[in-house]
Amino acid sequence: MKLDVLGLPAYAYTGGKAFDPALPCVVFIHGALHDHSGFNLLARWFAHHGRGVLALDLPGHGRSAGPALADIQAHAEWTLAAMDAAGVARAALVGHSMGSLVALAAAAAAPARASHLALLGTALPMKVSSALLAMAGQSPLQAIDLVNALSISSLAAKPSHPGPGSWLHGANRALMRRSLANAAAAATTAGPNLFVHDFSVCDRYATGMQAAAQVTCPSTVVEGIHDQMTPPRQNRALASALNARVISLPCGHHMLAEAPDALLAALAGALP
Numbered sequence: 001m002k003l004d005v006l007g008l009p010a011y012a013y014t015g016g017k018a019f020d021p022a023l024p025c026v027v028f029i030h031g032a033l034h035d036h037s038g039f040n041l042l043a044r045w046f047a048h049h050g051r052g053v054l055a056l057d058l059p060g061h062g063r064s065a066g067p068a069l070a071d072i073q074a075h076a077e078w079t080l081a082a083m084d085a086a087g088v089a090r091a092a093l094v095g096h097s098m099g100s101l102v103a104l105a106a107a108a109a110a111p112a113r114a115s116h117l118a119l120l121g122t123a124l125p126m127k128v129s130s131a132l133l134a135m136a137g138q139s140p141l142q143a144i145d146l147v148n149a150l151s152i153s154s155l156a157a158k159p160s161h162p163g164p165g166s167w168l169h170g171a172n173r174a175l176m177r178r179s180l181a182n183a184a185a186a187a188t189t190a191g192p193n194l195f196v197h198d199f200s201v202c203d204r205y206a207t208g209m210q211a212a213a214q215v216t217c218p219s220t221v222v223e224g225i226h227d228q229m230t231p232p233r234q235n236r237a238l239a240s241a242l243n244a245r246v247i248s249l250p251c252g253h254h255m256l257a258e259a260p261d262a263l264l265a266a267l268a269g270a271l272p
Contacts, residue, residue, distance in 0.1 A: 008059065012054040029102045033198055034097075043055040059078060067187075097126075111217065120263070122238065153228075155168075
């Protein structure tokens with residue numbers, strides 16, 4: 001689905017069904033160096049079970065025009081503007097990793113517009129190693145390989161979505177490399193690559209606890225017990241501040257691909 005958001009073209013995957021703004025809506029917000037495609041299974045399930053679905057490509061990612069936005073608050077404002085463009089007054093906000101911070105900030109900025117908040121693979125603060133950022137600036141493909149290895153705790157996909165024969169690590173690496181290359185090709189001025197940009201956005205976000213105090217909707221935190229990128233211990237204060245239900249899954253950070261069925265079951269039970 002193509003949208004005009006703040007004067008620029010944007011894309012949202014609607015789960016294989018025509019979007020109906022009259023239905024209860026779920027908005028999915030992806031993480032760093034990713035796009036809407038990580039939410040394909042979730043988007044399709046909710047779209048075929050009575051929900052309107054917007055799996056967004058953030059600016060400068062996937063099919064949405066850039067440039068990538070400067071900080072989490074700008075992403076949150078853009079997300080609310082995307083809801084406006086789609087005719088959505090209120091939605092459940094579901095974000096993964098960087099997207100979890102965006103969802104949190106959006107729910108805080110407009111509490112009445114969030115019917116539920118689901119944070120997947122989240123942490124506060126979401127600090128990033130200076131060594132990783134330096135590596136990303138000098139050798140982004142090497143940094144992608146490192147993050148990919150740290151994000152997935154198992155060796156291969158299970159016989160579920162995306163199915164037998166899929167290469168879990170290879171698919172995620174290919175997506176991150178494509179996001180990096182597409183952003184570089186679209187850039188009109190020299191500047192940090194998308195890896196450095198996205199991970200720096202996460203690293204700089206410092207108002208998460210203040211945001212949590214503004215959230216009024218029911219909240220859920222879904223964590224991977226083997227997560228090395230956002231270890232479960234780093235979401236505890238946030239989960240407590242939100243009075244959130246915490247669901248633990250047997251996977252790493254990239255739960256969308258590593259534990260898709262368990263994640264779907266968790267969200268199906270959590271969202272109103």
